[in-house]
Amino acid sequence: MPFAAHLGVFPLPVAGESRDAPPSVADIARVAVAALLDPARHAGKSYRPTGPKLLSVLEMTAVIGQIVGHKVRHLRTSLRIFYKAATGQGLEPILLSGLSHYFLDHWLRTA
Secondary structure (H helix, E strand, C coil): CHHHHHHCEEEECCCCCCCECCCCHHHHHHHHHHHHHCHHHHCCCCCCCCCCCCECHHHHHHHHHHHHCCCCEEEECCHHHHHHHHHHCCCCHHHHHHHHHHHHHHHHHHC
16 A cells, blocks of 8 residues: 555556455454454454455546545556565565465466
8 A cells, every 4th residue: 555655556466357346444354353352253263354345456546546636546566576565564474465365266266
């Protein structure tokens, strides 16, 4: 998001029209609350929260543009450059390792 807010670009190593349902903070919170309210039911399970709507990368950039108040465009980057920029912004390696699964899933769906 910092790149979109300050530079007007949304760098992601994806392209094409595949769609994903990015979760909102509220979606993630609902999953966390459900697990905390009934821990025995969720013990040992893993969840991937998703949002309510499937969006393409171009639709995501339009939403981000509305939020930050100016036009944002998708900038396709290599995975190496994406990770370098994300690390520079302070993202933890564990989060980045999870993103690699997202990108692999995207590439398999668009191949």
